[in-house]
Amino acid sequence: MNSKKKRTLANPNPRNPMQAFHFLRSLSRINLSTAPFHKRCRAIRRAAYASMARSASPNRAWSHAVLYQLHRRRRRPVPVQARCKTHQNDALRRLLPGGEAMDTCRLLEETIDYVQRLRTQVKLMQEIVDSVKDDAVHEEKRQKEEN
Amino acid sequence: MQPSTREMQSMGAPMNGMPGSSTPSSTAASASHISLHELQNGNGQAHIQNPNLHGSSSQFDPSAASNDDFFDQMFSNIPSWPDLGKSPWDLANSAAAASGYDESSLLASRLRQYQISSGDGGSPVGKSIMLPLSAQQQQQLLLSAIGGRPSASDPDSSLLTPLPLSLAAAGQGSDSDTSFKSPNSTGAEGLYNGFGSGSLQRSANQPQHFHQAQGAAMPQQSFGAVPPAAVSTPAGAGAPAAPRQRVRARRGQATDPHSIAERLRRERIAERMKALQELVPNANKTDKASMLDEIIDYVKFLQLQVKVLSMSRLGGAAAVAPLVADISSEGGAAVGRGSPAAAAANESMSATEHQVAKLMEEDMGSAMQYLQGKGLCLMPISLASAISTASCRGPTSSLLAGSGACAVNNLAALIPGIPLGGDAPSSPSLSVLTVQSAVAGGCETDLSRSSGKDGAASVSKP
Numbered sequence: 331m332n333s334k335k336k337r338t339l340a341n342p343n344p345r346n347p348m349q350a351f352h353f354l355r356s357l358s359r360i361n362l363s364t365a366p367f368h369k370r371c372r373a374i375r376r377a378a379y380a381s382m383a384r385s386a387s388p389n390r391a392w393s394h395a396v397l398y399q400l401h402r403r404r405r406r407p408v409p410v411q412a413r414c415k416t417h418q419n420d421a422l423r424r425l426l427p428g429g430e431a432m433d434t435c436r437l438l439e440e441t442i443d444y445v446q447r448l449r450t451q452v453k454l455m456q457e458i459v460d461s462v463k464d465d466a467v468h469e470e471k472r473q474k475e476e477n
Numbered sequence: 478m479q480p481s482t483r484e485m486q487s488m489g490a491p492m493n494g495m496p497g498s499s500t501p502s503s504t505a506a507s508a509s510h511i512s513l514h515e516l517q518n519g520n521g522q523a524h525i526q527n528p529n530l531h532g533s534s535s536q537f538d539p540s541a542a543s544n545d546d547f548f549d550q551m552f553s554n555i556p557s558w559p560d561l562g563k564s565p566w567d568l569a570n571s572a573a574a575a576s577g578y579d580e581s582s583l584l585a586s587r588l589r590q591y592q593i594s595s596g597d598g599g600s601p602v603g604k605s606i607m608l609p610l611s612a613q614q615q616q617q618l619l620l621s622a623i624g625g626r627p628s629a630s631d632p633d634s635s636l637l638t639p640l641p642l643s644l645a646a647a648g649q650g651s652d653s654d655t656s657f658k659s660p661n662s663t664g665a666e667g668l669y670n671g672f673g674s675g676s677l678q679r680s681a682n683q684p685q686h687f688h689q690a691q692g693a694a695m696p697q698q699s700f701g702a703v704p705p706a707a708v709s710t711p712a713g714a715g716a717p718a719a720p721r722q723r724v725r726a727r728r729g730q731a732t733d734p735h736s737i738a739e740r741l742r743r744e745r746i747a748e749r750m751k752a753l754q755e756l757v758p759n760a761n762k763t764d765k766a767s768m769l770d771e772i773i774d775y776v777k778f779l780q781l782q783v784k785v786l787s788m789s790r791l792g793g794a795a796a797v798a799p800l801v802a803d804i805s806s807e808g809g810a811a812v813g814r815g816s817p818a819a820a821a822a823n824e825s826m827s828a829t830e831h832q833v834a835k836l837m838e839e840d841m842g843s844a845m846q847y848l849q850g851k852g853l854c855l856m857p858i859s860l861a862s863a864i865s866t867a868s869c870r871g872p873t874s875s876l877l878a879g880s881g882a883c884a885v886n887n888l889a890a891l892i893p894g895i896p897l898g899g900d901a902p903s904s905p906s907l908s909v910l911t912v913q914s915a916v917a918g919g920c921e922t923d924l925s926r927s928s929g930k931d932g933a934a935s936v937s938k939p
Binding site for chain 2: 371372374375378379419421422425426434435438439441442444445446448449451452455456459
């Protein structure tokens, strides 16, 4: 329990509960479904991004892009900004959902937000996996003891 | 302005006294434009100006004669004060079009604009006035002024006055063209004494800037990118004491709306980069390019982690133990059930918990669905505590503490077999205690963390 407790999310942010809430809800829904494995993989990944996007502030462009993409299941053609600061910015633009149609300043803003949410999402999922693993291990132990 | 172009392209390779043909080629000009852009974007290394200075000053002698007509054109094109607000490009272009020095003057004007914006903060008008003057032109102007072009009455002359003085002063310090400088300096001083404009003080304070201003031909848009690094001003070649007010922008400030906007933009980008630096690990890079690389790698890494976790998560989820949490209180805002009173939460939770326990004994799926219908979801205690500690504020945490602890307690009592985050399942009270303490401690920690910026705070177990 100590290790688990210590593994706290480093970002004291009120939006974490919302993110966790959305993700867990969709996760449980996915787990209850009986889809094949890889489809569930993808569904979980989509749920992760959807939870990230839903808990984002409404003025974040990337969240809209993510939700749009998830909804339509395709990449929307975005106009590439004419001004290109450096080629590195282009790589960042490609990484960020909806990052093609932003200027550099806004791109960096969105990146900050995106990175924060990605981090919390990763930590969230990590926590779940670890706790589930521990639960499974304990479950096995208990069953072994019973048997 | 071949040498200046080459120098621009070399991005700082010092090319002192590079002799070049006085006739600039269009390709050179375009190349210089490109290099200017590169300068603006990447490096903003202002020491390029130094070689420019030398090169331009060395060019003066052979081109002296043909510059007079150009000089006249320049002066004719330079409008009165109010008109100076128009784009310096137009000024430079119009002035340069007629002469064979169009590219060079453009370059020079751009460079000077660039330098001037980083120089003294002066009137916006003055800055635009200085634009069309290149180092060569200034030399010519100075010479012609020395040669008897007294335009003291012209307000523009006051601008040019500091120019020659600074040029002279700076020129004395530089290596180039000492012979040329000596007449200029005397003429400049004479002019300076004659006019004594206020801007002269500024120029005297920062002759360096002016040197750079003259020699460097940076595009006007690159104002924001002008680094505060010292740019050596072009040597010697005292500017002609043309009646033009030289207003040099202070270093780091701009006197033109375009450059101000550019500067603001650059500052904002720098802020964001700093914020990103804190977020991303291995952020000890000072270079913006490498920082961007780090950011890109980190984003890719996080996305990959999400993907991997989603795959592994499935394996664990299939055999998942019940997840316990009170989402309503976690949701924060409109918490119907999550009353601050633990007793109320107790009562409201116990019924649900009983129901859930019953359902769980039958089938996990139905239990989960029941909970979901109620707006709850299950999660391990550790996860709940982690989330609450990470994100709690005062009221939310208390809610979670009350309901979460009660839920855990009851459920643990009902289903002792549930592994509680690694703890021994046989002691539900202990787990409850730990959860409560964890939550409480976490909240306190969180509060202290938010106040003290302690990012790595961990919950301590009593």
